[in-house]
Amino acid sequence: MTFFIFLWWFGTPLRATIAATRQISITKDAMTPLSDLWHIGVDAVGGDTSVRQSLRTQPITPPDRIIAVGKAATAMARAAASLFPDTPVLIVTKDGHADGAPSHAQVIEAAHPVPNAASLIAGEALRDTVQGCETDAHLLMLVSGGASALAEVLEGDLTLEDLAQRTQAKLASGADIHQINAMRRGLSRIKGGKLLSAFRGAKVTTLAISDVEGDSLGVIGSGIGDAPKNAAFVHDARIVASNAIARTAIAQAAGADLRSNAETLYDDVSTLAPRIAAHLKTAASGLHILGGEPTVILPENPGRGGRNMMLALRLAREIAGRDDLRILVAGTDGSDGPTDAAGAVVDGKTWDASGQDAIEAAAPYDWLAARDALLKPGPTGTNVMDLLIAHKR
Numbered sequence: 136m137t138f139f140i141f142l143w144w145f146g147t148p149l150r151a152t153i154a155a156t157r158q159i160s161i162t163k164d165a166m167t168p169l170s171d172l173w174h175i176g177v178d179a180v181g182g183d184t185s186v187r188q189s190l191r192t193q194p195i196t197p198p199d200r201i202i203a204v205g206k207a208a209t210a211m212a213r214a215a216a217s218l219f220p221d222t223p224v225l226i227v228t229k230d231g232h233a234d235g236a237p238s239h240a241q242v243i244e245a246a247h248p249v250p251n252a253a254s255l256i257a258g259e260a261l262r263d264t265v266q267g268c269e270t271d272a273h274l275l276m277l278v279s280g281g282a283s284a285l286a287e288v289l290e291g292d293l294t295l296e297d298l299a300q301r302t303q304a305k306l307a308s309g310a311d312i313h314q315i316n317a318m319r320r321g322l323s324r325i326k327g328g329k330l331l332s333a334f335r336g337a338k339v340t341t342l343a344i345s346d347v348e349g350d351s352l353g354v355i356g357s358g359i360g361d362a363p364k365n366a367a368f369v370h371d372a373r374i375v376a377s378n379a380i381a382r383t384a385i386a387q388a389a390g391a392d393l394r395s396n397a398e399t400l401y402d403d404v405s406t407l408a409p410r411i412a413a414h415l416k417t418a419a420s421g422l423h424i425l426g427g428e429p430t431v432i433l434p435e436n437p438g439r440g441g442r443n444m445m446l447a448l449r450l451a452r453e454i455a456g457r458d459d460l461r462i463l464v465a466g467t468d469g470s471d472g473p474t475d476a477a478g479a480v481v482d483g484k485t486w487d488a489s490g491q492d493a494i495e496a497a498a499p500y501d502w503l504a505a506r507d508a509l510l511k512p513g514p515t516g517t518n519v520m521d522l523l524i525a526h527k528r
Contacts, residue, residue: 438498
């Protein structure tokens with residue numbers, strides 16, 4: 136089975152309240168609290184919560200059309216539809232992520248991280264919807280990570296096979312999201328502001344959940360919700376959720392136990408694991424939070440897993456034999472590669488020598504599953520890159 140990687144503003148009073156009401160002690164039993172803390176972070180950046188709060192604190196005129204695209208599209212669309220129940224909705228999301236969609240919405244599910252035929256159908260549906268807006272129309276765009284693969288209209292004579300091969304090669308090379316999305320923009324008729332170049336209406340409001348370093352609308356979803364240069368319409372763009380918001384919610388819940396909080400998970404897992412472990416071994420006791428998106432360079436015939444599982448496996452090797460460290464590494468969208476796990480939780484007892492074969496084969500899933508180390512929350516309705524939460528006694 137093919138192994139894929141998908142590359143990986145501070146909180147409002149509501150998010151602070153969520154964290155405060157779920158504040159827990161992490162000093163007695165580290166296992167359950169790490170997953171609880173991860174859920175607190177994810178809850179703070181949920182698609183439904185983030186969109187609903189943005190539209191209530193900064194109201195907009197009722198839109199004529201709603202488009203939601205990305206892994207968090209269903210949750211985002213659900214919030215918007217509850218406020219604008221009479222507005223037509225188009226949702227484009229990942230396979231298996233459509234549960235809870237508004238009953239009147241048109242829903243297209245497609246593959247991620249490598250596009251499939253449904254991705255091309257979704258791309259045409261997006262373009263038709265944008266082109267079909269009237270001259271005085273207001274379009275609400277809801278964008279989240281994953282949009283790059285889920286919807287596409289290809290340039291020139293490019294085929295779906297061309298796109299799939301180039302995507303797979305780029306993913307396997309260890310390229311980061313900026314490099315991958317630069318490639319995607321060059322092959323696309325709807326990325327980098329090109330989709331909205333077909334808009335003839337009066338206003339576009341774009342609400343985005345950021346899954347990229349720097350929270351740039353031009354990078355999220357390869358710029359599918361960005362406006363073209365010299366756009367004739369008014370463009371109101373907002374980042375409504377990010378990795379920083381998720382980490383802040385966790386930090387608030389940790390309270391006095393917090394020791395560090397940084398967005399530094401930006402390197403290959405083979406480099407990150409020893410660096411993170413070395414820091415934790417000498418760090419003060421308490422909670423340490425990291426965010427970002429590691430990368431993985433894959434062998435020719437990789438096994439099953441994802442970047443978070445690979446990092447967790449390598450960290451297990453680095454902290455083997457220690458009784459004072461437990462580490463959770465997981466994707467905030469609830470999945471890691473093409474698997475049903477978001478990542479894993481490891482400690483000093485997880486590792487044994489057989490793990491080396493799993494590292495070399497890029498096959499962490501089965502190895503971690505055999506040790507009951509996988510985290511399987513299911514789709515979360517958001518996507519703000521990855522979280523690493525470590526507790527040191």
